[in-house]
Structure formats: structure tokens, C-alpha cells
Amino acid sequence: MTILFAAANPHAPAFLEAALIREFGSAMALASCTSQIRTARAVTEEIGEGRARQSGILSWSQIPLDHSERGVHQVISKQGSALDVPVSDMTVQGQTVPWISPKDWFQFILRQGVWHHLAGVRADEMHLAGPLWKTFWSNYQKLYPHFELFSKPGVDYSRTVACYLHGDEGRTLKKSGLMVTSIQSALGYGLSPKRQKLSADGLPTPLVNYAGHTFCSRLVSFVIPKSLYESNNAVFHDAMEVLAKELRELYDHGVVNPYTGERFWVAIIGLKGDLPYLAKAGGLNRTFNTATKRTAKDPAKRKKPSGICHLCLAGTDGFPAEEIATRSPAWIRTQNVKLPWDKTPVLLKHLPHDTNDLASFFQIDLWHTVHLGFGRSYIASTVQLALECVPCSNLEEKWKWLTCHYHTWCRREKKQRHVSKISPTLVSYNDRAGAMGAWHKGALTTNFFKWIPSLIDTLAPDAAGRLVLAKRGVEKLNQMFTMLYGSTSFLTREESFYVADCGLVFLDSYARLARSAYDAGMQLLYPLYPKLHYMHHLLLEIEWSAREHNMAFNVMTCGCQQDEDLVGRVSRLSRRVSIRTVMTRTLSRYLAAALIEWREAGLLR
Structure with a gap:
């Protein structure tokens, strides 16, 4: 299991947690459900049922080994040993896909009083979160004035969070693919919380989202095994559309802080990932793998090149993509000339974007x-x-x-x-x-x-x-x-x-x-x-x-190395559950593991 009962239960004796660390060492976070149950039984024998009941260990020791996964998740739910974010279901192409909706994620963040975390500021500086977002949007508007948000009336930029979507395929059981989709703030603590940069007036400046554990800086929404979408791409695209529609709700109507009544909004500013993922999510017909590999000797039989870039016509006739040693390549005149898809991507149907450059929604990762x-x-x-x-x-x-x-x-x-x-x-x-x-x-x-x-x-x-x-x-x-x-x-x-x-x-x-x-x-x-x-x-x-x-x-800001870490961690969790319940169990394990990291980061009340 992703989280040991001693770490999940704040009332567990300190000596017990130390004993578990000695037993499992660096593999502590990857312990199986059965190993935790056996450890709980051994500890219960040592300290007695009274103390085991008081610390919550007795419940773990009573889980039957033949239903270890189900029993562990029941105990975790009962003891509150996971982040209090509900896992709900969406139905796509006749398939039930468990997911954590963005609205539930952001409501949880407001309940915990850590909205400032999305701006990359600590609790003692939460008053700076609003000014940071105003600075971010002011700069962003200068660079991208045609982004839809800036034509929206009555926007409170101090309470509007800029976020990215990210997706990538990890490896689950038997090296099969697992698509992991997550949401993240565009701002964070830079490369390290200790390396905060100040502006000329002494205030913090907007920083990239790299520092900290990825379970704290990225919010997983759903995981889908490749077996579900390999033969039917509509499963993936329909799931993305469900996600996009809910994000549109957060953009239009926001989410309310239950304690103050204040309303906050979320604006997605792009999708990031590796090039195959961007091509899949956008249905791009000009990508890195559509380059013309060979040229026919007979010009009449020569295949017309379709291009290699969704942002311009590089790789087509007259616009060589190999022209890289110049500040004025021929292709620079072809930006925003022709859309790189035959059908509008589902994300662009619902999410805000730059109306003068639709393809730029799909961000390149340097x-x-x-x-x-x-x-x-x-x-x-x-x-x-x-x-x-x-x-x-x-x-x-x-x-x-x-x-x-x-x-x-x-x-x-x-x-x-x-x-x-x-x-x-x-x-x-x-x-x-x-x-x-x-x-x-x-x-x-x-x-x-x-x-x-x-x-x-x-x-x-x-x-x-x-x-x-x-x-x-x-x-x-x-x-x-x-x-x-x-x-x-x-x-x-x-x-x-x-x-x-x-x-x-x-x-x-x-x-x-x-x-x-x-x-x-x-x-x-x-x-x-x-x-x-x-x-x-x-x-x-x-x-x-x-x-x-x-x-x-x-x-x-669009870099994906931290996202690779998240995908790797989630994929490892998925390899410890039954493939038949991989979506539900992986999300449950993720929420259990995230509890420890959120607590370590001081993000929980």
C-alpha cells in the first residue's frame, strides 16, 4: 500500500512508526497491503489489543488477507487516512471512468485554507497571493492580449488562478500504458522555496512550479489504462471533454470559499506534454512524425509534405524545417496561416485560448x-x-x-x-x-x-x-x-x-x-x-x-520534468493493484500517499 497505517494515523505511537521505517526502509511508501496487515498483526501481538485499538492498528490487523486491497481502502476511508477529496465516476463510450473532478479539488483546497499555495507563497505570506496573480495576468496580457480572459467582463485577476493541463502515458502492469491526466498551477515556488526572488519594490515575483513534492504541486484527475483507449480513441477524447466542461464551469462561475463567501476562478492557459501526447490530444495533422522521410526520384510521384509543426508550415514546400541557423527563416511568415487539425479539438471548444493563435494552446516542452x-x-x-x-x-x-x-x-x-x-x-x-x-x-x-x-x-x-x-x-x-x-x-x-x-x-x-x-x-x-x-x-x-x-x-513554465516525476509515481502505484480495478485503486492509493506529502508540506489543517 502507498501509505503505512502508522504514518496515516497521527495518534500512532512514535516507536511504532520508527519500527516500520526500520523494517521497510526506503521501500516504506511502496509496501503492499498484505505486508501492512501482517505488520499490524505482529505489532498488535507485541503491544496488546488495548493499545492497538487506541492507536488504530487493531483495525488493520483484522483485515482478511484474501481481501487485503479492499479491506485496506475501507480502513483508510474510515480512519481518514487519505486526502478528503471524493472520487466520482464519469461515463464515456459506455465505460465507467473514476475521476477526481477539478471542482472537488479546488473546493478541497479552499476548505483547507491553502489557496495561496497555488500562487507559490507560504501561509505567513498569503496576503501576497492576490497581488502575485494580478502581476501574472498583467504581464500575460501584454504578451498575449488576445487570450479570451481579457475580454471577459468583471474579472477579478487577484482571485483567478492560471493553470495547465498535463497528460502523459506511464507504465502499469506488464508494461502496458496508463494515461495520467493532471492539473497544475502555472505558478509555484520556483526551483526551491528557499530561493524566492524579489522584485524592485521588495515583493515576491511569479515563479515557475517546480519546487516541492509533485503530489502537492500537481492534482491528478484521472488515469486510464491503454487497453481502454487503444482500440477506441473516443474514450480518451470524451474523458477530456468531460474534464474540459467542468473546467469551463470553474472559469465561468468559479468556486466559493465556504468560510468567507469569496469566489475564486480557474483559467486554463494551455495543455503541455510530450509531442506524441499533444498530437493525440489535439488531433494534430502536422507533428514531428509527419515529416517526409524520402523524396521520390520522379517529381510526379513525390508525396507532398504535410509539415512537421502545428505552429507554422515548416517542413512543407518552400519552408524547410532544417533552417535553424538564422533569425529570419522562411517559415516565420507562415505562423497562424493554417490550422493543424481537421476537426476542432474538444479542449478548444470549451476552454479559454488565444483567439489569434489557437494552436499555441498546445505548448511545446523545451x-x-x-x-x-x-x-x-x-x-x-x-x-x-x-x-x-x-x-x-x-x-x-x-x-x-x-x-x-x-x-x-x-x-x-x-x-x-x-x-x-x-x-x-x-x-x-x-x-x-x-x-x-x-x-x-x-x-x-x-x-x-x-x-x-x-x-x-x-x-x-x-x-x-x-x-x-x-x-x-x-x-x-x-x-x-x-x-x-x-x-x-x-x-x-x-x-x-x-x-x-x-x-x-x-x-x-x-x-x-x-x-x-x-x-x-x-x-x-x-x-x-x-x-x-x-x-x-x-x-x-x-x-x-x-x-x-x-x-x-x-x-x-511549460517544462514537464516534474510532471514526469508525477506520472512515474502514479504509475508505480498502479502496478500494485489488480488490473481489473486499476483506475479506482490507483486514485485511492494516490490520495492516501498524497496525505503524507500534504501533511509534511504543512498544507493540512
Whole structure:
């Protein structure tokens, strides 16, 4: 079970909780229902039924093992050992889908008196929540004046929360998919509650939503196993429409604080996720995987390219998506020219959006684009270039030398290694599909980005000077991310130009390396993936916003690395229940586990 009875019961003896921690160690939060029942029985024998009844342990010890899951959830419900948020049902395509409605979530937040948490301020600063939201919406209106909220009469911006929807597919039993959909505030505590930034007048400024446990900063609405929507996509889309309709109610009518009578509103400003999820949710017909792979020799038989970007016509005839080393690409004229769908997405039917740029509702995640995208190709290609300069006589020794160098760097910089060795497989050496990079952990990409300059400094220069160019690019990329992560929700003019300049230098380096490698017959290195275009898009928008408005929206607000953590945690919970009841049981376990985190964060009365 996700939560142990000692942690759930504030009256449990301290020695009992300590004993459980000793028994389960770091796996405490992942203990099964049966293990908790057996532990409860052992403790009851030791301390006696009287004390066990007083502390609530007796109820756990009396749960039958052959119905452990059902019994545990009954006891949790009776003892109040989960967040007091109801799980209700929606019916889609004849299927019953359990969910936690947004209205119930926000009513719970108001009952607990933690509405200020959505603005990223502590309880002793709750009076700053209103001014923070007014600042957020004032800045947002300058950048996106056609967002529907700004034409709505009588808006109280100090009590209107900006939120994102997020979705992604995790892994449940037998590696089957589990779609996890959640809601989150656009504001939070930055990267750390201890690193609060102040404006010129000494007041806190709007920060990105990264710090804190993801069970506290993200609100799960529903989980749907892939077996339900794989053969019938309407299950997923209908569930999203139910969610969107309720969010529209919160946008139009809000939710009332039961103690003060004040009304608060919720405005969704976008959907974020990885590119496959955006394509699925939006029904996009221009995405990263609609690029034309081959060109027919006969022009008459050539398939007309449909494009690779939902924001513009890049990848269509006359607008090459590979044009990344310029501030004035041809595709820039094609933004908002043609909608990227054949049928209006259900989310846009109900939720507020930018009426001048409907496709921008589907937000690009720079972290996915780089760290789980072309960043791996950049690293894999650079390591392969470095091989010729490694001071060893044979290839096997070169790989060992690279591994030793990386491990030494990790020890010196106090970084987790994440991999045991640098191998040909890891960097796609001689892989006919190209130097893709065979890892799927963003933290490893971050490590490699910081390690590459140290590696290149250790080696003798290569004859073509490619390693120097590769170092230049990765250093600029590191500087760009350092600025983005260290800034507030809105970049200043100077920060914006710095970010854009660093990012564009990286793209220029990538393009030069791709051309140089191609000319030298190394076509597998530095592949020009569509995701490079998405980064180009974001950088040019930042630069344009800074020029026009002296500020820009921090693209890390739409970053999904914390959401990946949430999806991973929820997916792990789902792997400990019966697949027949995976939706209901996963939500119940999630609410039980979230109780501990909300209590630890001081968010419960």
C-alpha cells in the first residue's frame, strides 16, 4: 500500500512508526497491503489489543488477507487516512471512468485554507497571493492580449488562478500504458522555496512550479489504462471533454470559499506534454512524425509534405524545417496561416485560448525537446567525434578511457553517474539509424552536457576543428538553461536576449557540425531532427517578445520534468493493484500517499 497505517494515523505511537521505517526502509511508501496487515498483526501481538485499538492498528490487523486491497481502502476511508477529496465516476463510450473532478479539488483546497499555495507563497505570506496573480495576468496580457480572459467582463485577476493541463502515458502492469491526466498551477515556488526572488519594490515575483513534492504541486484527475483507449480513441477524447466542461464551469462561475463567501476562478492557459501526447490530444495533422522521410526520384510521384509543426508550415514546400541557423527563416511568415487539425479539438471548444493563435494552446516542452530529444544526438555525435582524439591504441581501450573520464568527472562534480559505462550501444556508434543516443533519462543528458566541455578540454584538438565547435555549442546551451532555470515566470528584456542569443549560437553550432560531418561522409552524426525546429521556434518567440514588450514568458513554465516525476509515481502505484480495478485503486492509493506529502508540506489543517 502507498501509505503505512502508522504514518496515516497521527495518534500512532512514535516507536511504532520508527519500527516500520526500520523494517521497510526506503521501500516504506511502496509496501503492499498484505505486508501492512501482517505488520499490524505482529505489532498488535507485541503491544496488546488495548493499545492497538487506541492507536488504530487493531483495525488493520483484522483485515482478511484474501481481501487485503479492499479491506485496506475501507480502513483508510474510515480512519481518514487519505486526502478528503471524493472520487466520482464519469461515463464515456459506455465505460465507467473514476475521476477526481477539478471542482472537488479546488473546493478541497479552499476548505483547507491553502489557496495561496497555488500562487507559490507560504501561509505567513498569503496576503501576497492576490497581488502575485494580478502581476501574472498583467504581464500575460501584454504578451498575449488576445487570450479570451481579457475580454471577459468583471474579472477579478487577484482571485483567478492560471493553470495547465498535463497528460502523459506511464507504465502499469506488464508494461502496458496508463494515461495520467493532471492539473497544475502555472505558478509555484520556483526551483526551491528557499530561493524566492524579489522584485524592485521588495515583493515576491511569479515563479515557475517546480519546487516541492509533485503530489502537492500537481492534482491528478484521472488515469486510464491503454487497453481502454487503444482500440477506441473516443474514450480518451470524451474523458477530456468531460474534464474540459467542468473546467469551463470553474472559469465561468468559479468556486466559493465556504468560510468567507469569496469566489475564486480557474483559467486554463494551455495543455503541455510530450509531442506524441499533444498530437493525440489535439488531433494534430502536422507533428514531428509527419515529416517526409524520402523524396521520390520522379517529381510526379513525390508525396507532398504535410509539415512537421502545428505552429507554422515548416517542413512543407518552400519552408524547410532544417533552417535553424538564422533569425529570419522562411517559415516565420507562415505562423497562424493554417490550422493543424481537421476537426476542432474538444479542449478548444470549451476552454479559454488565444483567439489569434489557437494552436499555441498546445505548448511545446523545451525539456523534452532537448534532453529527451536532439540533445542525446548532439552528445552521441560529439562522443563519436572525440573517439579519434582519445589517447588509446584500439577502440576497446578508447571506450574504457571515456568511461573512466566520465566517472572521474562525476566523482569530482558530485554527480550521480546514471550509467555504468560509455559504450558503443549507448552512443549509437555506427548505428544505421543515426547517432540517436540510447538512453531515456533526462538527468543523464544534463550530466553529459556538463561533462562534454571537460572531455574536449582533456583531448588534443581534432584536425577539422569540430570538437572546438561542439564545445562552443554545448557551453552556450548550458548557459541558456542556467538562465532559464534561475529566472522567474517572466524573463526581463536582458534575460530574454541572453537566452535567445545562447540558444541560437547552439543551433548555429549544430547546423555547422551537421554540414561538416555530412561533407566528410559522416552522415550519421548530428541528424537534423524536427525537434530542432521547435527549439528554434521558442527562441525566436522569446527574442520577438523582448523586442516588442521588454519581457518574455519563461518557457520552463511549460517544462514537464516534474510532471514526469508525477506520472512515474502514479504509475508505480498502479502496478500494485489488480488490473481489473486499476483506475479506482490507483486514485485511492494516490490520495492516501498524497496525505503524507500534504501533511509534511504543512498544507493540512
